Amino acid sequence: MKKIKVMALSDLHLGESEGLLYNKLPNILDILVAKVSELANGGGGIEDGIEELVLIGDIADLSEARPEDAYANTMDFLKALFKKVNVDKVVYIPGNHDHHLWVEMLESHYGKGYKECTPKTGVSIQRPKPLLDRCIPTDYKGDVEAYYPFYKIRIDKSIFLFDHGHLFSSTLNKAAGPVSSLEEIEEKTWEFMEKIWFQGGKTPWIYNLREKIYDWARWISLRAGHPTRGVSFKEDSTPVFDDGMRDRIVTYLEKMVKLSMDTDDFHLVFGHTHYGGRVLKDDRKVRINSRFINLWNTGGWLVPSEVFSPDAFIFYIEQTQNGLRPQAYKLVGREGGEVGDYDRAILKEIVKRIG
Numbered sequence: 001m002k003k004i005k006v007m008a009l010s011d012l013h014l015g016e017s018e019g020l021l022y023n024k025l026p027n028i029l030d031i032l033v034a035k036v037s038e039l040a041n042g043g044g045g046i047e048d049g050i051e052e053l054v055l056i057g058d059i060a061d062l063s064e065a066r067p068e069d070a071y072a073n074t075m076d077f078l079k080a081l082f083k084k085v086n087v088d089k090v091v092y093i094p095g096n097h098d099h100h101l102w103v104e105m106l107e108s109h110y111g112k113g114y115k116e117c118t119p120k121t122g123v124s125i126q127r128p129k130p131l132l133d134r135c136i137p138t139d140y141k142g143d144v145e146a147y148y149p150f151y152k153i154r155i156d157k158s159i160f161l162f163d164h165g166h167l168f169s170s171t172l173n174k175a176a177g178p179v180s181s182l183e184e185i186e187e188k189t190w191e192f193m194e195k196i197w198f199q200g201g202k203t204p205w206i207y208n209l210r211e212k213i214y215d216w217a218r219w220i221s222l223r224a225g226h227p228t229r230g231v232s233f234k235e236d237s238t239p240v241f242d243d244g245m246r247d248r249i250v251t252y253l254e255k256m257v258k259l260s261m262d263t264d265d266f267h268l269v270f271g272h273t274h275y276g277g278r279v280l281k282d283d284r285k286v287r288i289n290s291r292f293i294n295l296w297n298t299g300g301w302l303v304p305s306e307v308f309s310p311d312a313f314i315f316y317i318e319q320t321q322n323g324l325r326p327q328a329y330k331l332v333g334r335e336g337g338e339v340g341d342y343d344r345a346i347l348k349e350i351v352k353r354i355g
Contacts (some may be wrong), residue, residue: 057095
């Protein structure tokens with residue numbers, strides 16, 4: 001067994017100029033790769049590397065960036081990572097910003113248009129050609145799989161479900177209305193994701209309107225006194241988690257995923273919100289079929305307005321002498337004598353670049 005059983009990243013938004021991992025300077029891609037290498041290598045008798053690298057959506061940003069830039073950035077990231085870390089398998093789970101990649105993978109797999117592809121959810125595709133051609137380095141010899149909308153694995157007595165989280169977001173739930181299955185919510189929202197998130201980024205007036213709405217929402221949120229995200233602390237932060245999200249997660253897992261809870265140790269690992277951290281089982285916040293579950297949010301790698309640090313988290317399941325242990329590491333900026341992973345001045349340089 002390798003030192004890391006599973007490592008998960010989400011919301012890298014590769015190709016997006018607001019991102020910390022944008023492949024034009026300044027960026028912290030080398031710092032991220034070095035941290036992943038540090039976590040995965042030097043296991044003290046345990047084989048170095050990662051068994052499964054799970055990419056939980058919004059990896060190649062086909063919405064905010066040109067597709068060629070998004071794919072080039074994704075290829076650059078994986079090339080740099082694979083040079084430093086031995087990864088046995090890559091699992092790709094599309095989100096809302098890279099949903100179009102799922103459309104193309106299904107069309108390639110079934111040989112027909114997306115409307116005619118059945119089913120559209122609960123499908124796994126081995127070595128999908130669009131993903132291999134655009135994102136995976138040609139010399140990578142490991143397995144490559146795509147899943148949508150989630151990937152579930154059992155490790156010993158624990159279950160981990162990886163899901164981008166957009167299908168239980170308030171936006172898509174409002175767009176879909178009442179639904180009773182994953183297929184139904186997909187049928188009711190895929191055109192919204194394609195037209196607003198994918199094609200909307202290619203239509204100047206829609207893109208400009210969308211960006212103005214984002215900026216307005218950020219401005220309102222800041223003036224409403226919402227707490228700003230962390231600058232340099234490494235302890236867990238709290239994801240955006242209100243009663244509405246709790247109820248949507250419960251409905252999603254019980255009624256749409258139809259989750260069978262046959263273990264006391266269940267973990268939902270998701271992104272989308274860009275607020276990383278975890279809600280522990282002991283907090284008694286979420287109960288599915290009479291059992292409490294662990295929630296982990298993998299944060300986001302974009303630089304929000306007003307130069308706040310992103311909540312950029314690496315989730316991983318590490319092999320230790322006492323067994324497997326899930327945990328998360330937060331990359332943070334340092335300023336002055338503070339402890340951190342990268343110079344926080346990089347954030348200000350990114351803001352200059354994006355205007």
